[in-house]
Amino acid sequence: MSNLQISLIVAGALVIIAMLIINWWQERRFHRQVEDSFSPIKNDALLDDALPSEVLPSDAIIVEPDFEEPSSTYSTTDKYPADDFKIDSVLFESARSEPSFSDTNDRYVKLPQSIGGEADLPDEVSIEAAYDDIINTKLERLSTHEPDMVITPQPNTNVDEIKEIFTDVLQPVKPLVAPESHINQKVEAMPDLSLPSMLHGQMDLTAVLYLASTVSLSTLNNTIDILFEGFDKPVFVHVLGVSNRWSLLQDFSPTSELITKLACSMQLADRGGAASRGCLNRFQLAVETLGQAISGQIEWQSTEDALAKANSLDAFCIDVDKTIGFHLVHGENGAFTGTKLRGLAEAQGFALGANGRFNYIAQASNADPSQPSFVMFNREDYPFNPEMLRTSVVKAITFQLDIPHVKQCAEAFTQMVQVAKQMEIGLHAVLVDDNNKILGDIQIEKIRQQLKVIQATMLVRGIVPGSDSARRLFS
Template sequence: MSDLQTGLIALGVLAIVVVLGLNWWQDRRARKQIQDGFPDSGKDPLLHGAEPGMPPTEGLRREPALGSAIESDGNVVGGLAARDADAPAPQHDTDEVDEACETVIDISFLEPVPGDELAAFTQGIRHAGQKSLRVFAETTEGVHRSAIRSGERYASVQVAVLLANRSGPLSAGEWAEALSRSRVLADRFDGTVEASDSQAVLDRANKLDAVCAALDAQVGLTLVASSRRWSSSDVLTAAREAGFSSIHDGRLPWIDEHGAVRFTLGRSDGVSLGSAGAATIGQLSLILDVPRAPADEHAFSRMAKVARQLSGRLEATVVDDNGRPLADGAEAAIDKQLQALYARLEHSGLKAGSVRAMRVFG
């Protein structure tokens, strides 16, 4: 390399050093001028006003995604952790899938789903044929929910399918419908579906149905008009005086001091008592639905006593399921038989009047 080339390279390096030094000096001078414009504050100016002359609190910008908390002196502290430091941790809902009488279809989402969107879409997931569907969910924080809430985000949904009720065991068609509804939900929110083998589910349904069928019982009494037929208003007036509550599903419930339905009163022909009309009613039925009413050592006696009260008000005869007049003392014998049935129900995990019994004997 010649002396000329060496000299040119040295001059180039010197020029670069001079330019870098000049840039450093200009940058330092600019910073000093900016600092001199804020003589009373050592804070970041972006937290105290983006525009000259703007009061500090008016110019404060908060990032909603960070949820920053501001101390009295203007410092940003803690973000979400500071805002929620005193907030109680979310609690799990207590209502859960009943594995004894329900099977579960799991739906997992690839991305969190807002509660508002999920709730609106799951409103229609309530039945598959004659079987009820219940929707549970888990938040992104792992909190179990029996009802979807707005303001939360969800990672998964569980669809609980009832295996059997008084319409019979879960059928292949009902199971296919439940799976279809679940897959539609999964497709809507980009999720995946997991469920038990179909044959295994149907086998469980048949076994539960067999157990329920062996334990299901309803005991009835009938009021037969003696001298005149009744109108709906006649029956409603007499029933109200005997302690019955308002019409529900066409029948009148008799509710005890704990709010439990003990038995019901209705027309023997199945027509709703709410259908007002002329004196066309000749028979009324009182029904004790054994699995759905809480166990009671005087369950039948209680209903028979009310039936006799009504018979006096309506001029009627009380007869049993065989059409024979109810004999004095028959109540005690029937109550004894019911005690054995109550014990079998409880032993089978279907305690009379329990939530599970109400579900499968519905």
């Protein structure tokens, strides 16, 4: 080790020792300052005990203060001339006098021989009797000097009126029912002026056209066919006849009925994306042109920015447009035959569709027979058909559920899992995910929770999974 290194080590050690000494000295000085600031109290007359007689010196002289008893003839009128009341001398003297205790019965007290202004009492009376006599005397004096302060209760002459008031209040409240004739008149006077049930405020840009006079269907067809062509988003034209029923323009019948109102709407987004600014401007221009052509007053149903609304709807679609699926792959026994697969599928409730997929239709009474709850198809992307199933073997099949298109999608997912497990046993197959990892109950429960989150998100937006609006939006 060189001399330079030794010198550096020694210098570092000295610096550390110096810092420790300085810190110790500063801490000691701080403690002294604190002790000086909070020095203990040497003597406390309230907390210290009295000195015992042994501690006092023998020649100490104890001086007791000589208090003069105040005279009872002290007059307050001279010092306070404004006070015009008198102090009862008897009460004052009795308050100053010290009570004398004797061995006699404590239920009797010795009263003064004479009490100014009070009734004469015998030498020994009971406390109760003396108290009653004094109270009675005081009451007599008050009634003599202040007769106006005596309150005489007056008989209540309004008892019956008060009872009637409380009787009305405590009666049970009767429900307010309007006369039936008024209800019928109101219903007849207010026809249904709502928008067509097909339209959705979160999905469509809608304008209502109020016609100055009724027009025929042929007049509208000639104008509308030219204005609403070539849009990349769905456009709907509803008409309202004199019967106050909304219908699509192409479904309106009878053709001879006159039209009183129109509703023109364009869907703001679909699975192809959001409507562009140019598309929105073109639609608004077409509606304005139609209004001028038929002399109609236009009322747009939303004041929000249409482009921002379309982009927001498209972002929502991206978040919830999900499909849930898993697969059955062949096990140790090898691929399963198509005939066996079809037999098990039909036994579970599947039906082979024209698109080469097995569709599962829910058995609920409100289920739409045209909309399957979930589907099963060949994982190798070869559509199923009767001839193929009869002559081929299948290595893997896929179960899939389209969340936006299925009502009660949580229950449909549970049903799909049960069907898949039944077919897993019948085909001696293995249930796996997209990465060919075995799918257990824990993984299935995680998928179910994700599905519930997506369903809740759609409900908050006002678009119910499986509804006509949801199917139109996610088409």
